[in-house]
Amino acid sequence: MIKFLVNGLLRDRQRSLFPILIVVIGVWITVFFHAYLKGVFGDLVDSTARFSTGHLKVMSRAYAENEDQKPNDLALLGVDQIMTDLQQQYPKMTWVKRIQFGGLLDIPDESGETRSQGPVAGMGVDLLSHGSSEIATLNIEKALVSGRVPQNPGEILIGDNLARKLKVQLGATATLLTSTMYGSMTMYNFTVVGTIRFGVLAMDRGAMIADITDIQQVLDMQDAAGEVLGFLENGIYNDEKAAAIAERFNAGYQGKEDEFAPVMGTLKELSNISEYLAMGEKFSGILVFLFVFVMSIVLWNAGLLGGLRRYVEVGIRLAIGEHKGHVYRSLIYESVFIGLAGSVFGTLLGLASTYWLQTQGLDISSLMKNINMMFPAVLRAEITPETYYIGFFPGLFSTVLGTSLSGIGIYKRQTAQLFKELEV
Amino acid sequence: MKKIIFILIICSAVVANAQTPTGEEILKKLDANMTSDSKIVHSKMIIHGRRGSRTIESKSWILGAEKSFSEYLAPAREEGTKMLKLGDQLWMYSPSTDRTIKISGHMLRQSLMGSDLSYEDMMEDPVLSNIYTAEIIGEENVIDRPCWLLELKATQKSVAYFSRKLWIDKERFLPLKEELFAKSAKLLKKVEIKEVVRMNHRWVAKRVSFKDELKKGKGTEFVIVSIEYDKKIPYFMFSKAVLRK
Numbered sequence: 001m002i003k004f005l006v007n008g009l010l011r012d013r014q015r016s017l018f019p020i021l022i023v024v025i026g027v028w029i030t031v032f033f034h035a036y037l038k039g040v041f042g043d044l045v046d047s048t049a050r051f052s053t054g055h056l057k058v059m060s061r062a063y064a065e066n067e068d069q070k071p072n073d074l075a076l077l078g079v080d081q082i083m084t085d086l087q088q089q090y091p092k093m094t095w096v097k098r099i100q101f102g103g104l105l106d107i108p109d110e111s112g113e114t115r116s117q118g119p120v121a122g123m124g125v126d127l128l129s130h131g132s133s134e135i136a137t138l139n140i141e142k143a144l145v146s147g148r149v150p151q152n153p154g155e156i157l158i159g160d161n162l163a164r165k166l167k168v169q170l171g172a173t174a175t176l177l178t179s180t181m182y183g184s185m186t187m188y189n190f191t192v193v194g195t196i197r198f199g200v201l202a203m204d205r206g207a208m209i210a211d212i213t214d215i216q217q218v219l220d221m222q223d224a225a226g227e228v229l230g231f232l233e234n235g236i237y238n239d240e241k242a243a244a245i246a247e248r249f250n251a252g253y254q255g256k257e258d259e260f261a262p263v264m265g266t267l268k269e270l271s272n273i274s275e276y277l278a279m280g281e282k283f284s285g286i287l288v289f290l291f292v293f294v295m296s297i298v299l300w301n302a303g304l305l306g307g308l309r310r311y312v313e314v315g316i317r318l319a320i321g322e323h324k325g326h327v328y329r330s331l332i333y334e335s336v337f338i339g340l341a342g343s344v345f346g347t348l349l350g351l352a353s354t355y356w357l358q359t360q361g362l363d364i365s366s367l368m369k370n371i372n373m374m375f376p377a378v379l380r381a382e383i384t385p386e387t388y389y390i391g392f393f394p395g396l397f398s399t400v401l402g403t404s405l406s407g408i409g410i411y412k413r414q415t416a417q418l419f420k421e422l423e424v
Numbered sequence: 425m426k427k428i429i430f431i432l433i434i435c436s437a438v439v440a441n442a443q444t445p446t447g448e449e450i451l452k453k454l455d456a457n458m459t460s461d462s463k464i465v466h467s468k469m470i471i472h473g474r475r476g477s478r479t480i481e482s483k484s485w486i487l488g489a490e491k492s493f494s495e496y497l498a499p500a501r502e503e504g505t506k507m508l509k510l511g512d513q514l515w516m517y518s519p520s521t522d523r524t525i526k527i528s529g530h531m532l533r534q535s536l537m538g539s540d541l542s543y544e545d546m547m548e549d550p551v552l553s554n555i556y557t558a559e560i561i562g563e564e565n566v567i568d569r570p571c572w573l574l575e576l577k578a579t580q581k582s583v584a585y586f587s588r589k590l591w592i593d594k595e596r597f598l599p600l601k602e603e604l605f606a607k608s609a610k611l612l613k614k615v616e617i618k619e620v621v622r623m624n625h626r627w628v629a630k631r632v633s634f635k636d637e638l639k640k641g642k643g644t645e646f647v648i649v650s651i652e653y654d655k656k657i658p659y660f661m662f663s664k665a666v667l668r669k
Contacts, residue, residue: 062474073473073474073475073538074474104525104531106523106525108523112522112523112524113524114525114526175521175523175525177525177531179534179535179538180501180538182471182473182478182538183471183473183535183537183538183539184480184501184502184537184538185516185527185531185534185536185537186518187516187518187520187521187523187525188520188521189521189523220501259474260475
């Protein structure tokens, strides 16, 4: 029976080609866009966690209120004790302290006068401690364009574009002009040992990375830091787990009036990306629904057209005694094969194009000059286990649904009218 | 008789009018009182931040309205930091880096040593009549002294404050209170004189409180430890070379 139906489909291409093409295109689009959304939103979450919020972030209450301004005058004090306590309570997690700061980077000429100057958005991270995870977390080695990672105090990395703009050579002195935790203007001489490009515009715009001990000294922030970031085990964000840790931590400071008491927030709460993630999920759902809906209508129509073309064939089959239910089921079986073939080819094409976007990426940096989110400058799709089946079942279902609707006409045929209809 | 009464009324009105100076005249008298050819000021700035207070001590050599040189004396972290203002340019020297850097652009709007004053405040022409027009809008008592209430409007676009309200002591021509506004009429800063003393034949605001209304915190107190007027200041004090000495 199966062989008979498959042979029928292969020999009568008009019966199979158009529906298969429709299913292939639909499945292809579904697979590609689903993987694209997964990739973009996944990168967004990953960049936000690595560069901005961690999976959990501890700040002072006053700092958290104005977090966008990175107000180091409201930074956490006694940060080493806070980190020790957190590490003891959650030994499987990684806790790091960071200081974000703004300022001017001034490059002197031979006589010590300003040769060039540019604004920097810097970050003090633990680069020099033995076993520090920050170089890996921030992908610093991968982001290096030239030079090396700082190995000694007083060494910094700056954004590759900034280095070009300031015409600074590796090994040159750069003076950071910034404000201390207490608001005084301060200067500090650093040595530029490398240039970086993270591929995240909010980070690359005037980037400067220095060891946190240097930055604590420059900003007069001994045992202070703007933020303490926590990363869950295996580096995978789990909102439920993160929310439980934050709730437990914050409960310890409830009822205290101190505006400088620490407060913990999760990536979802702090990053403003929860709406984007929810939107991404909705888009995926809408995409699959639209696919099934549109495909069903198109295939219903294709079935109706096929029904007209096969009007005589169905009539003869009924006239020679085949049951209407049998004819209807045989059409459904045919649609299963069409759906299977279309879904397989569509998924393969979808996977191929997704793989291309995953490896090549789409550079949109020129469109994102003023975006401050941790949005990746290169959009990439991501193949996940879901990618393999996200288009498959809707492809199959829509074909069967379309045929089921169009095939209902079989039951309306009157045996008494058949000979007249067939003009026998 | 009627004629005599009419003439007396007219005369008294003219006399009364002659006794009330105009806003411009008050402003010029204020400028004359506040500025001098040169002065050497030893001062302390007590900054009351959200996390506590700290005191910064400095000595400034000021020549007219155009030139000033300041050296920070305390605390230890700020000691040796120097600033030089020449006209509309400002340089800062940091002994730890041995670098002299020109402060310009948005950096001028930053807080001066974490206080409620900005570098822009420091750069502004101290002769107010050069950059503002003045109008008397009332009379009020401030710290039990009768004052003219003046409203100043900027005549130049580049000024830090578009308008000001000044309460000027009618007798001493010293501003006892000041409110500084943006073009949108938003109050930016409040200045209040807490203590006035007689020094070198002048009335001097010895203790002044500044409050940046856009910042949380309890304001900055500026205290004059000593002031010397019209002292001869060597010309080299106002050259960039002195910063690294």
